[in-house]
Amino acid sequence: MGTLPANSRRLDKWVEGGMVWVLRFSGWASVLVTFGIVVTLVTESAPFFGHVPFRRLFTDTMWTPLFAEPQYGIGALLAGTLVTTGVALCVAIPLGTLLAIYLSEFAEPRFREVVKPMLELLSAVPTVVYGYFALLTLTPLLQKIYPDLPQFSMLSAGLIMGIMIIPYVTSLGEDSMRSVPMLLREGAFALGDGKLGVALRVVFPGAFSGLASAYVLAISRAVGETMIVAIAAGLQPRFTLNPLESAATVTAFIVQVSLGDLPHGSIGYQSIFAAGAVLFLMTLGFNLAGHALRRRFHRAS
Amino acid sequence: MNPIPAVQVSGEKDIAGVEVKPEVKVEIQNLSFFYGRNQVLRNVSLDVPAYQVTAMIGPSGCGKTTLLRCLNRMHDLYPGNRYEGSVRLHPGGTDILGPGMDPIRVRMRFGMVFQKPNPFPKSIYENVAYGLRLQGMNKRRDLDERVEKALRESALWDEVKSRLHQLAHNLSGGQQQRLCIARAIATDPDVVLFDEPTSALDPIATSKIEELIVEMKKRVTVIIVTHNLQQAGRISDRTAFMYLGELIEFGETNRMFTNPAKPQTEDYISGRFG
Amino acid sequence: MLSVGDFIVLPSQNLRKQEARASRRRSIDRWFGRIGLLSTIGTLGVLAILLLNLAASGLARIDWQFLLSFPSRRAAEAGILSAWVGTILLMIVTASVAVPLGVAAGIYLEEYAAKNKWTDFIEINIANLAGVPSILYGLMALGLFVYQFRFGQSVLAGGLALACLVLPIVIVATREALRTIPAAIREAAFALGATRWQAVWHHLLPYSTGGIATGVILAMSRAIGESAPLITIGALTFIAFLPPAPILAQAPFMSFDWLFSPFTALPIQMFNWVSRPGEEFQSNAAAAGLFLMLITLGMNGVAILLRKHAQRNIKW
Numbered sequence: 001m002g003t004l005p006a007n008s009r010r011l012d013k014w015v016e017g018g019m020v021w022v023l024r025f026s027g028w029a030s031v032l033v034t035f036g037i038v039v040t041l042v043t044e045s046a047p048f049f050g051h052v053p054f055r056r057l058f059t060d061t062m063w064t065p066l067f068a069e070p071q072y073g074i075g076a077l078l079a080g081t082l083v084t085t086g087v088a089l090c091v092a093i094p095l096g097t098l099l100a101i102y103l104s105e106f107a108e109p110r111f112r113e114v115v116k117p118m119l120e121l122l123s124a125v126p127t128v129v130y131g132y133f134a135l136l137t138l139t140p141l142l143q144k145i146y147p148d149l150p151q152f153s154m155l156s157a158g159l160i161m162g163i164m165i166i167p168y169v170t171s172l173g174e175d176s177m178r179s180v181p182m183l184l185r186e187g188a189f190a191l192g193d194g195k196l197g198v199a200l201r202v203v204f205p206g207a208f209s210g211l212a213s214a215y216v217l218a219i220s221r222a223v224g225e226t227m228i229v230a231i232a233a234g235l236q237p238r239f240t241l242n243p244l245e246s247a248a249t250v251t252a253f254i255v256q257v258s259l260g261d262l263p264h265g266s267i268g269y270q271s272i273f274a275a276g277a278v279l280f281l282m283t284l285g286f287n288l289a290g291h292a293l294r295r296r297f298h299r300a301s
Numbered sequence: 302m303n304p305i306p307a308v309q310v311s312g313e314k315d316i317a318g319v320e321v322k323p324e325v326k327v328e329i330q331n332l333s334f335f336y337g338r339n340q341v342l343r344n345v346s347l348d349v350p351a352y353q354v355t356a357m358i359g360p361s362g363c364g365k366t367t368l369l370r371c372l373n374r375m376h377d378l379y380p381g382n383r384y385e386g387s388v389r390l391h392p393g394g395t396d397i398l399g400p401g402m403d404p405i406r407v408r409m410r411f412g413m414v415f416q417k418p419n420p421f422p423k424s425i426y427e428n429v430a431y432g433l434r435l436q437g438m439n440k441r442r443d444l445d446e447r448v449e450k451a452l453r454e455s456a457l458w459d460e461v462k463s464r465l466h467q468l469a470h471n472l473s474g475g476q477q478q479r480l481c482i483a484r485a486i487a488t489d490p491d492v493v494l495f496d497e498p499t500s501a502l503d504p505i506a507t508s509k510i511e512e513l514i515v516e517m518k519k520r521v522t523v524i525i526v527t528h529n530l531q532q533a534g535r536i537s538d539r540t541a542f543m544y545l546g547e548l549i550e551f552g553e554t555n556r557m558f559t560n561p562a563k564p565q566t567e568d569y570i571s572g573r574f575g
Numbered sequence: 576m577l578s579v580g581d582f583i584v585l586p587s588q589n590l591r592k593q594e595a596r597a598s599r600r601r602s603i604d605r606w607f608g609r610i611g612l613l614s615t616i617g618t619l620g621v622l623a624i625l626l627l628n629l630a631a632s633g634l635a636r637i638d639w640q641f642l643l644s645f646p647s648r649r650a651a652e653a654g655i656l657s658a659w660v661g662t663i664l665l666m667i668v669t670a671s672v673a674v675p676l677g678v679a680a681g682i683y684l685e686e687y688a689a690k691n692k693w694t695d696f697i698e699i700n701i702a703n704l705a706g707v708p709s710i711l712y713g714l715m716a717l718g719l720f721v722y723q724f725r726f727g728q729s730v731l732a733g734g735l736a737l738a739c740l741v742l743p744i745v746i747v748a749t750r751e752a753l754r755t756i757p758a759a760i761r762e763a764a765f766a767l768g769a770t771r772w773q774a775v776w777h778h779l780l781p782y783s784t785g786g787i788a789t790g791v792i793l794a795m796s797r798a799i800g801e802s803a804p805l806i807t808i809g810a811l812t813f814i815a816f817l818p819p820a821p822i823l824a825q826a827p828f829m830s831f832d833w834l835f836s837p838f839t840a841l842p843i844q845m846f847n848w849v850s851r852p853g854e855e856f857q858s859n860a861a862a863a864g865l866f867l868m869l870i871t872l873g874m875n876g877v878a879i880l881l882r883k884h885a886q887r888n889i890k891w
Contacts, residue, residue, distance in 0.1 A: 016770040037707065121872060126801075191488070192436070196604050206421075227803055231846065255806055258807045437592055
């Protein structure tokens with residue numbers, strides 16, 4: 001009696017001390033990954049930005065870094081990204097918001113419990129499958145309506161991409177709408193408003209920063225999406241804002257170059273890191289904005 | 302409008318023995334309420350007099366808030382609820398629980414103020430204008446006039462007139478609650494329902510709200526649920542004491558607090574339970 | 576009645592107006608309810624059409640020959656043997672890196688880390704990492720793993736790229752699972768003299784396995800469907816051989832040569848077939864897509880059930 005098991009305590013202390021370091025390293029590993037991405041993008045694209053005059057990125061109208069007489073108009077790639085993302089948002093924001101309002105304010109709780117995980121499956125579908133669907137099912141269908149639509153079109157890719165990002169809008173949007181306190185809804189119902197009125201006039205503004213963060217994160221998804229556009233929107237960069245044409249996005253360009261032979265240090269190799277750096281900056285901006293909005297929402301509610 | 306019907310309160314005498322027959326505003330008859338299989342209200346019958354303050358008291362869980370929320374059909378917002386009996390709104394005597402009665406119509410004639418201030422995430426002005434817009438008032442001039450009137454009647458105008466278009470959330474708790482009162486009375490409802498309106502407020506804010514309620518009964522019928530007996534004594538003309546989903550006693554407040562007719566009422570008022 | 580005070584300024588005809596407005600709102604609500612229901616069904620319908628579509632053109636292709644053949648120039652003889660073997664090997668690498676690292680990071684952030692600006696920094700970093708496009712993980716792997724570390728265009732490089740990609744998913748799932756355990760459980764363990772790590776190992780981890788497993792399954796299902804990062808590191812689409820076997824007949828009985836072997840994977844094989852003209856290759860693509868869909872949807876389904884089960888079983 002009275003003696004503490006000293007030896008085993010000493011072992012415990014060792015284990016504890018060791019584990020703290022293992023866990024701390026793991027915690028920082030995610031930072032290491034980000035660091036790896038940033039450093040790789042910077043060092044591998046530096047030669048590219050080194051020998052391409054900065055001005056030409058914006059003044060050239062074509063993006064043909066691999067040609068004998070190269071052009072460096074990154075606008076051609078950005079236009080592709082802009083148009084496909086725009087088309088996707090035209091699908092995902094109205095439809096996703098509508099579904100969020102419906103599921104949060106109208107649907108029976110049991111219906112919601114079943115439907116929400118099913119909707120989330122839409123973003124679990126492998127993107128290469130969506131690409132297949134856009135190219136081989138949707139495009140022929142759209143060609144029946146509009147016969148001049150080329151085999152590869154930003155419209156078709158964008159529409160399918162819109163379906164893919166619906167769950168980002170709906171899921172986050174519904175969460176933030178449902179976290180608006182019931183008391184607030186009751187205040188509006190007590191004045192004689194209907195469900196849709198309460199949803200649009202009280203719940204929607206109350207959940208706005210949450211919804212906005214959902215939209216911004218969905219944009220980030222669409223900007224970074226690769227396989228759907230690489231398969232269905234075409235791989236040739238083209239400076240156009242017409243969704244009925246084919247054009248390469250920033251991501252599709254990276255795929256197109258990667259598919260070929262790609263020696264380390266070649267201009268092709270450098271150019272995809274340059275494109276990647278641009279992509280990283282864009283999505284970083286959207287992600288940070290999205291998370292800032294989300295934090296603001298959590299603090300407000 | 303229809304003439305006032307001759308519905309009378311079941312003969313009741315005040316201390317002086319003079320029979321008081323105030324005009325009835327809300328006539329609750331055999332009201333039962335079920336939440337799923339739970340019966341929460343049992344056969345409540347009660348005549349709420351017009352232009353008076355009627356308080357509902359009782360230990361928590363007695364059904365007083367449930368009864369209040371029957372009157373503007375708030376229970377319709379949630380599934381699994383069922384009413385039995387009738388609640389007639391006078392003059393006219395329409396049964397607001399009747400078949401085909403639209404809860405939205407009911408709510409346009411009953412204002413409600415909640416336990417906690419719940420201003421909308423909008424400007425002060427838009428909070429008050431919300432109900433008016435719902436009732437079809439769109440002209441800016443009309444709205445301005447009615448918003449000012451409602452804010453004056455809730456003794457808030459002087460405090461907020463310079464910042465009508467700022468967010469309502471910047472107001473203090475007591476101001477927010479007065480804003481909610483302004484919101485509720487802006488549309489000239491027949492009855493205003495108060496659900497423990499001061500339970501989240503400090504004593505000074507509470508007394509301001511109480512003054513408002515007393516002032517308000519000149520123009521509108523008031524029903525207030527409160528857990529605070531002193532508050533019921535201070536501001537109400539009549540008091541209903543509820544216990545376990547039943548109405549135990551209903552009568553003139555002074556009489557009930559000094560000379561309760563039922564032993565349960567006496568126990569509750571004297572603090573022996575609840 | 577109307578003469579009582581000047582409060583009532585709404586004329587009595589407003590009662591009828593009120594009635595009209597109420598019934599209009601009611602019918603708006605009814606219509607919106609219908610539109611919402613139809614949109615929900617329609618959106619889910621896309622998923623059904625997708626599956627039916629793949630089944631219609633791919634189901635006929637699925638047989639033992641398809642499963643056990645290498646890709647071929649002749650569509651009818653082509654199969655997905657190297658693709659599914661490659662996918663399995665990739666997943667072994669991905670899981671054995673992402674799961675321990677992600678769970679440990681989750682434990683660190685939830686149980687150990689102080690609330691300070693460094694922890695905030697890690698958290699913002701993880702949130703941002705979850706939104707980095709997958710193709711950028713491919714570029715990182717290309718520059719870092721393939722060339723810098725000289726892993727080559729191998730299973731190891733591909734698996735590590737996918738591990739980095741799904742790391743945030745595992746971390747977030749672990750943290751959420753730990754967060755549902757009430758503080759009283761931790762305090763009970765500490766009161767008995769447990770060290771922090773003992774509390775984690777004996778109590779917190781066992782009680783959160785359901786949530787963590789759900790996250791791991793979702794992470795793996797995400798990794799299985801990814802193709803962009805693998806294409807970027809230069810995974811070949813035409814691989815007519817299998818990587819060296821990990822188990823040998825004679826000593827030392829184990830070999831890690833497969834880690835450095837070139838590879839292909841199911842989504843890459845599908846991508847290859849989609850981009851080829853000709854209906855036969857397209858039905859090969861559909862068949863591979865059907866496989867991918869069944870695997871990912873199946874894993875997601877298991878995750879949903881597991882989450883439901885975990886929620887139902889433990890009530891704190």
